[in-house]
Amino acid sequence: MKKFPGTSGLVFNEDLLLNQGSKGVSGINIPANNLGSAHMGKTAKDYIDAKFLRNEKKSPLLLPEVSESTVVRHFTRLSSWNICVDTAFYPLGSCTMKYNPKINETIASLSNIKNLHPMLPADYIQPILKIIYDFNSLLCGLTGLDEFTFNPQAGAAGEFTGMKIIKKYFEVKNERRNIVLIPDSSHGTNPASSYIAGFTPVELKTFFAAQHSSSEELQNAHDSGYGHDSAYIVNKIKNNDVNIKNKSNGYIDINELKKYINKDVAAIMITNPNTFGLFEKNIREVAELIHKNGSLVYMDGANFNAFIGNCRVSDFGVDILHLNLHKTFSTPHGGGGPGSGPVGVKDFLKEFLPVPYISAKKQATNDVPCASNNEQVPNDEQDCYYELKNEREYSIGRISSFYGNFAVILRAYSYLLSLGRQNISKISELAVLNANYMKKRLKDTFLESDPFPEELCMHECVLNDNVFRAEGISTLDFAKSIIDYGFHPPTIYFPKNIHGAIMIEPTETESIKTMDSFIDAMKEIKKKGNKYASKSPKSTKTKRLNEVLANKNPVFK
Amino acid sequence: MNSFRYIPASNKEIKKIYKFIGIKDKKELFYKIIGDISLIEEKDLSFMPDQMDELSLYKYFSDINDKLRHSGSIPVFAGGGIYDHYVPSAVDAIxxxxxxxxxxxxxxxxxxxxxxxxxxxxxxxxxxxxxxxxxxxxxxxxxxxxxxxxxxxxxxxxxxxxxxxxxxxxxxxxxxxxxxxxxxxxxxxxxxxxxxxxxxxxxxxxxxxxxxxxxxxxxxxxxxxxxxxxxxxxxxxxxxxxxxxxxxxxxxxxxxxxxxxxxxxxxxxxxxxxxxxxxxxxxxxxxxxxxxxxxxxxxxxxxxxxxxxxxxxxxxxxxxxxxxxxxxxxxxxxxxxxxxxxxxxxxxxxxxxxxxxxxxxxxxxxxxxxxSLCSKEGFKEISLLNLKLSHILCEKLINTGLFSLKYTGNFYNEFVLEINNKNKKKNKKNSASVFINEMMKKGILAGISLEDGGNAVLIAVTEKIGIKDIDNYVKHSIEILS
Known part of the structure; x- marks a missing residue:
């Protein structure tokens, strides 16, 4: 085999399906049903008032008119234009694109399980409720938290849920606290979620040269109340020039944090390990400071893959956490979703969790609760009766149509069962090892690009564009070039405070050979220089896109 | 043999990486990264079950799936925002x-x-x-x-x-x-x-x-x-x-x-x-x-x-x-x-x-x-079939004299019926949730109780329901309610 997986070959063309139809053709046949002569020939207006009926002239139905075979070929050809985890190394930083085990797909498509209506009486869904309940116990064990809700449908929904819990917590305590502190290295969803939940997000700098009068600006943020001004202030803080060469480090600075802490701070929202791929070493000190102020610690667990099975968030002071099942827990990301973002809390916040939730008791007829958390899972000896409940003293309310993304939860549960006690701690160990392997192997060529050359990283390593830029290659050029070598590009231009950031997360499911090949490709691109890189990708069906055009004159249907 | 199927690195390669990055073992690796936050020890992982090979895992969930045959492969007349429509095989295949x-x-x-x-x-x-x-x-x-x-x-x-x-x-x-x-x-x-x-x-x-x-x-x-x-x-x-x-x-x-x-x-x-x-x-x-x-x-x-x-x-x-x-x-x-x-x-x-x-x-x-599969005409027809089937069920149930239509406005494939009290004593059987439970015993998800303790049932019909299912619904309703 050649050195790199990328090559070129026959690529299929394919038109929009709407342009392929012939009048009257359809890809389904209507189920034969002996409706009886009384109903057979009837049309819609025999059942409902004609004024309600859809009129083809006034509101035409623009669906393709094609056969099943045409539909299958169309979408199969489309699929061949995608790079995915199963076809290529996909080191998209902060997204944890690990292998998605096939058995989980098989389990999620078992026919009785996938065909369950969510409003079946409790007697008929006991095994399903038990799965969610047992999965909760496993997550509690892995995090040291006391209860999870599975209603949030993705990470951002988890953040929103967590923020709402914090909001309600202070409401019940009768304290008016409007500010959530968010390090500048956070994902964009953090400030957006806290804002939608009714807080004023205030950015904490973690990577700065000069001090600035941040506490004064913070005061202004508070005075302006909950409102649109906060965006302006954060931008103002952000615009202070960051001199990368004189950077301090990628961690939360305790002295800086102290300036921001006051009685208006409801919580800190902290991603750990952060998006520089660094574990917040002083997180216990941070949590202590925050708790001393009566505030809470929310952790964005998007990067839980860095330490699952090796340390617990409860050991460093986290009160609320969301996890991304579509990252750490191996469920496929579906080209954009669905995900699942369970939220876990410490005991004192349980009553704030959203409804419905699952409760278990010894038998259907009495109220003796089933023990959880410390029990062996799956627990088949203990005969519990599970129910969906809506009553919770301080619940933030409902956040989804039913109980969250069960089919995603099921895959994640199956993943944990397959790992078991024996392998659970290997996942993060290998994820961290692989990332450090790449970081070190890149050093001979990209040392000048490593913002943290002295540090070990966690599950991902970040580079800036110093080395590529010296060759006239932008980060975007690099990303597009690596496609031709048969790899998905890493996350680029994030975190935003690293110049031209390239964030590489190999995960534990990649081999040394694959990582070596990717690293060799990076070095080769650097060698080939600007002329080559600026014209990439070359072997894909679609070449580089014209973003300006797409946004100037939006065509969306 | 390597211990876990989703990890491509052999034990030898893992050792090689440790050596390459200059770290002795896992303890040192995590200590250097997370400091003195305590690591989970093996004994602290007792809450985790034993690892499961793929066959055991399949059997475990397959058993659960079997247990759910009286909930997951029955005619569904419940809607309330989520409906049991047929999914063509081509959708799953793609x-x-x-x-x-x-x-x-x-x-x-x-x-x-x-x-x-x-x-x-x-x-x-x-x-x-x-x-x-x-x-x-x-x-x-x-x-x-x-x-x-x-x-x-x-x-x-x-x-x-x-x-x-x-x-x-x-x-x-x-x-x-x-x-x-x-x-x-x-x-x-x-x-x-x-x-x-x-x-x-x-x-x-x-x-x-x-x-x-x-x-x-x-x-x-x-x-x-x-x-x-x-x-x-x-x-x-x-x-x-x-x-x-x-x-x-x-x-x-x-x-x-x-x-x-x-x-x-x-x-x-x-x-x-x-x-x-x-x-x-x-x-x-x-x-x-x-x-x-x-x-x-x-x-x-x-x-x-x-x-x-x-x-x-x-x-x-x-x-x-x-x-x-x-x-x-x-x-x-x-x-x-x-x-x-x-x-x-x-x-x-x-x-x-x-x-x-x-x-x-x-x-x-x-x-x-x-x-795309439905295409223009197919979508109209399948939509019409839902309408027809629901009206057929509604008509048949009302004809039993056991139900009456709660709202008389035009409906599409979902409607509300009230269970009649008739001449009988106020009987628990007439509550919607009891009726739904009794129907479950007959292998039919009959609908959703519109309000707690009430006698109104929200009933939906999709193309997955055949005339036979409709007749069974009627038959069992008569058994249960009269």
Whole structure:
């Protein structure tokens, strides 16, 4: 085999399906049903008032008119234009694109399980409720938290849920606290979620040269109340020039944090390990400071893959956490979703969790609760009766149509069962090892690009564009070039405070050979220089896109 | 033999990496990274079960699946926002292609054209079905989508009234909500707006017909100055078709809007009916926020579902979520990518139109494949079949004399029946939940109890129901109730 997986070959063309139809053709046949002569020939207006009926002239139905075979070929050809985890190394930083085990797909498509209506009486869904309940116990064990809700449908929904819990917590305590502190290295969803939940997000700098009068600006943020001004202030803080060469480090600075802490701070929202791929070493000190102020610690667990099975968030002071099942827990990301973002809390916040939730008791007829958390899972000896409940003293309310993304939860549960006690701690160990392997192997060529050359990283390593830029290659050029070598590009231009950031997360499911090949490709691109890189990708069906055009004159249907 | 099947590194290679990065073992590795935070020891992992090989895992869940045969493979007459439609095999075949289900969000359009073009087709087909200008690339579910629609209405309202004197603006903003909208959805809306100083006022329904009371709507529009939007569901939660033509006239009338900008109509719905009835876009609905799970998706015990979100072109910059657009590449070929990303959280952070990042893209793709298969005529026919079957069941049940129709307005594939008390003593059997439980024993999910302790059953029928199932429903109802 050649050195790199990328090559070129026959690529299929394919038109929009709407342009392929012939009048009257359809890809389904209507189920034969002996409706009886009384109903057979009837049309819609025999059942409902004609004024309600859809009129083809006034509101035409623009669906393709094609056969099943045409539909299958169309979408199969489309699929061949995608790079995915199963076809290529996909080191998209902060997204944890690990292998998605096939058995989980098989389990999620078992026919009785996938065909369950969510409003079946409790007697008929006991095994399903038990799965969610047992999965909760496993997550509690892995995090040291006391209860999870599975209603949030993705990470951002988890953040929103967590923020709402914090909001309600202070409401019940009768304290008016409007500010959530968010390090500048956070994902964009953090400030957006806290804002939608009714807080004023205030950015904490973690990577700065000069001090600035941040506490004064913070005061202004508070005075302006909950409102649109906060965006302006954060931008103002952000615009202070960051001199990368004189950077301090990628961690939360305790002295800086102290300036921001006051009685208006409801919580800190902290991603750990952060998006520089660094574990917040002083997180216990941070949590202590925050708790001393009566505030809470929310952790964005998007990067839980860095330490699952090796340390617990409860050991460093986290009160609320969301996890991304579509990252750490191996469920496929579906080209954009669905995900699942369970939220876990410490005991004192349980009553704030959203409804419905699952409760278990010894038998259907009495109220003796089933023990959880410390029990062996799956627990088949203990005969519990599970129910969906809506009553919770301080619940933030409902956040989804039913109980969250069960089919995603099921895959994640199956993943944990397959790992078991024996392998659970290997996942993060290998994820961290692989990332450090790449970081070190890149050093001979990209040392000048490593913002943290002295540090070990966690599950991902970040580079800036110093080395590529010296060759006239932008980060975007690099990303597009690596496609031709048969790899998905890493996350680029994030975190935003690293110049031209390239964030590489190999995960534990990649081999040394694959990582070596990717690293060799990076070095080769650097060698080939600007002329080559600026014209990439070359072997894909679609070449580089014209973003300006797409946004100037939006065509969306 | 290596110990775990998803990890490609051999034990020897793992040792090699440790040596290469100059670290002795796991303890040192984590100590150097996380400091003196205690590591979980093996004994602390006793809560975790033994690892399971693939066969054991399969057997374990296969057993569970078998236990669920009396819940997962029975005729389903329950709806309430999620319906048991048939999923053609071609949908499953295409959606089990890893090229569709294992990539991330298409941040690199050159290597994601398959997903992007399919999403573009999804948007186009849905826009036509709903009669709306622009559809986004999906939300989580119907409830969350409606909550986002409420937040979007607020943004439009504030934008429209920038010039209105402050005294007017400081009044609490109101949302008028028809009582016939799914109450769970409204609960989710309330969670989203809890701290925003917004009031919800409900509009009565005509309790004979089951649709929104136009007089009450008119009256409340006249009475209230700061109305942002009216929220309606089509067909509504009771299955009844709303007269959106009248609602359009009332709500959009300039008579009731204090400024020149009329109130907004936010329409929630499950769009299977729009193969038969006129879609909300035709009646000038400003925002559509619904549940698209019926198109090619399984019920999956309530998730993942498919949140649909659509609006008029003029409001596109206020929309939440991702929008796929058509563009050109450097060789001037048609190409697809996400557009107007400056609305989104990864660029605008807290100033974004929504915090949504991951959506339910794969469910949207399932809908695209499903609707393509249905094609134009097939979609109309399958939609009509749902209508017919539900009317057949309704008629047969009423003819038993054991039920009466609670609302007499036109319905599509869902309706409410009340269990008659007749001459009998008030009997527990007549409560809807007891009836549903008894029917479960016969292997039929008969519907949803409309309210706790009441005798009204919300019944839905899809094309998966055969005439035989309908006759069984009738037969067992007679056994149970007479």
């Amino acid at each position: 959606m089990s292609r890893a090229e569709f289900y294992t990539p991330y969000t298409p941040y690199q359009p050159e290597v994601s054209q398959g997903t992007l073009m399919a999403l573009f087709e999804f948007q186009s087909m849905l826009a036509s079905i709903l009669g709306m200008d622009v559809v986004n690339a999906s939300m989580y579910d119907g409830a969350e989508s409606l909550a986002e629609a409420v937040l979007m209405s607020l943004r439009i309202y504030r934008q429209n009234r920038q010039t209105v004197p402050n005294a007017e603006n400081n009044k609490k903003i109101k949302f008028l909500v028809s009582k016939s909208v799914n109450s769970v959805y409204i609960e989710v809306v309330k969670t989203f707006i809890k701290n925003l100083d917004i009031v919800i006022e409900f509009i009565d329904i005509d309790f004979e017909k089951g649709y929104t009371d136009a007089d009450d709507l008119t009256e409340k529009l006249q009475k209230n100055k700061n109305v942002c939007a009216f929220i309606v569901q089509q067909p509504n939660y009771l299955g009844i078709i709303e007269d959106l033509e009248i609602i359009d006239k009332i709500v959009h009338s300039e008579k009731y809007a204090p400024s020149s900008k009329p109130h907004l109509i936010v329409c929630s719905s499950e769009p299977f009916s729009f193969g038969t009835i006129t879609p909300p876009g035709f009646y000038n609905a400003d925002i559509f926020a619904g549940e698209g799970n019926s198109f090619g998706n399984y019920m999956n015990f309530g998730g993942p579902l498919l949140g649909l979100f659509a609006t008029k072109k003029e409001f596109i910059r206020q929309m939440p979520g991702r929008i796929t657009g058509k563009s050109k590449d450097s060789k001037n070929q048609d190409a697809y990518q996400f557009i107007l990303a400056t609305r989104e959280q990864h660029i605008r952070r807290q100033a974004a139109t929504s915090n949504i990042c991951t959506n339910n893209s794969l469910n949207a793709l399932r809908a695209a494949v499903y609707l």
